[in-house]
Amino acid sequence: MSFADFASPMWLAFLVVVAALAVAYVLVQRSRHKHLLRFSNLELLEKVAPSRPGRYRHVPTALVLCGLLLLTVALAGPTSEKRVPRNRATVIMVIDVSLSMKATDVEPTRFDAAKAAAKDFADGLTPGINLGLVAFAGTASVLVSPTINREETKTAIDHLKLSERTATGEAIFTSLQSIETLGAVLGGGDQAPPARIVLLSDGKQTVPDDPDAQRGGYTAAREAKEKGVPISTISFGTTYGTVDIEDERIPVPVDDPSLREIANLSGGSFFTASSLEELRKVYDTLEEQIGFETTRGDASRPWLVLGVLCTAAGLALALVLRQRLP
Structure with missing residues (x-):
């Protein structure tokens, strides 16, 4: 001391x-x-x-x-360092709903496991955090604007639908816009609350092909870094996953390198999970990182x-x- x-x-x-x-x-x-x-x-x-x-x-x-x-x-x-719950923060949960999420290498499927873990994550966050939901495939949509109403988020998770292609960059840009909108409302004359994006995906970006393109994932990650919004990415699935599309079996291995790079470029963290249990552990870790802050107290x-x-x-x-x- x-x-x-x-x-x-x-x-x-x-x-x-x-x-x-x-x-x-x-x-x-x-x-x-x-x-x-x-x-x-x-x-x-x-x-x-x-x-x-x-x-x-x-x-x-x-x-x-x-x-x-x-x-x-x-x-x-x-004085000593103490962990206290955050009562002012924004988290955007981003979920990949591309067709590759139908793969059954994770029981019962990647998609069903991701939804179950996402609802647990929503329940586990400290009450003062505003949680939003963005789903993406070929495009990205804000399904729930950041709110402390967890039931609204869980209901939206239950109604997620799969679609074609993967536009990771669009998902990040859409999340940043949602964070800015809430920050303008909550921040007022003071500094906007801290924010983070939690992005779960299983595959490589397909729209656009180049992640360094104007709307690519790497470009979006760099913008997130500039705005002080770290991205925690979760690579969900295995290297041997497959899906059947139009009577054709297509391999859909996870793409760790691109998701790791997005996390690095944004100043966030990279995680992997190949089962529902592992995914829940990742979300538990994120709950600890996001839901609490370390301060010095008496x-x-x-x-x-x-x-x-x-x-x-x-x-x-x-x-x-x-x-x-x-």
Whole structure:
């Protein structure tokens, strides 16, 4: 613990006084011991001097000094990092609804598992976070504008429908626009609330072909970085997934590299999941990252309680052992 961890470090100077009292007590005890040794008639001393509690007589004073030390630290206002729920943030949950999500390499299908985990994620977020929903295939649509109403989001998840192609860049641009709209309403004259995009996909972008194109995923990720909106991407599925389209079996392996790059370009995090259980764990991790923030708060109470208890114990013990206060 450093001086920066105290709200009022100047109070720590009082520790010098506590140390001085401890030194003074030791010197006084030594002085009294010398005076007693000068009393030559030890037999008479034993008759006139009251019985002494021995070395235990120092315990009450030690407890009181320890209490003063702890109370001094409490006065200095120690602080510590604390995790507190966010009550002002925006999260856009983006779900890929392209036809590749019909793959059954994840039971029962990628699509059904993604919907189940997404609803769990919505329920697990702290109540103060505004959650929005964007679905994308060949285009992207805002199905639910950011809101604290989780039932609205879960209902929209239940009604998701699959479609052709994958426009990852459009999904990100649409999410950024939704965040800006809410920020203009909630932010007012103050800074807009922090925001994040959570994007789940299983395949490579197909619209446009080049992710560095004007509306491509990499371009959108760079814009998200400029606007301070990190993107947490989830690559969902396996490398051996297939779908049947018009009596033709088509391989639909997950595309980790592009989703990892989107996360890196935006300053976000990349995750993989190949089962419903793994996906739920990823969402649990994101709930912790998004739903809580670390702040420095007052940590003086334990020092105060211990200081009072030590001081009280020292005084009580002094009355028991010596019939007087130290």
